[in-house]
Amino acid sequence: MLRVFAARVLEARRPRMYAVAAVAALAATAALTWYVRPASGLGYPPPVLDPPTAKTGTGSVSTExxxxxxxxxxxxxxxxxxxxxxxxxxxxFRVVHRWTLYGVETDRLEAGLRRLRAALPALHWKTTGTGTARGRRPVPRALTAERETDHFSLTAQLLPDTAAATHTSTPRIRVSIASGCYRTPASARPTQVS
Structure with a gap:
């Protein structure tokens, strides 16, 4: 008789125990998801890195x-x-490094942009867009790329001699490199993000 009573009590509590276990599992999953979930829209969990180290790393990518x-x-x-x-x-936060290459003729800058496009795959970059000027021969004018391993992006744009339009007579390549997004360690919160 005691066995039957214990079985009925256990049977009556079973749905409640399953509900409690399900709620506990859901709470644990939600907490774990919150912890490892990528920041909104990023698609990857941002690494923790202090700003000076991130700037140094972006400078190294610029040198490449x-x-x-x-x-x-x-x-x-x-x-x-x-x-x-x-x-x-x-x-x-992310790190952005912009610089310009100038001081030579447009033809040499065009050749440099071609070399960059050819070298990017070996440096683990994926070209995402190119722009060319129309004419007798296609001339590279712009290049965009990204590196999925560390989420860097690159834009390189050839600005030829445009003295008539902008009063600037120096052909140049304008380069912009942006790192992926980083989370700062609690001890190194950036004081100014522009």
């Missing part, structure tokens, strides 16, 4: 791109890498 352009005799008007907030999540 400059070496791939390989335009002898040119000069680089360089700015330092700067912090910017991520458009997908303003609690994260």
């Amino acid at each position: 791109i400059l070496d791939a352009l390989d335009v002898p005799g040119s000069r680089a008007a360089e700015t330092l890498p700067g912090l910017a907030s991520c458009p997908e999540d303003h609690h994260l």
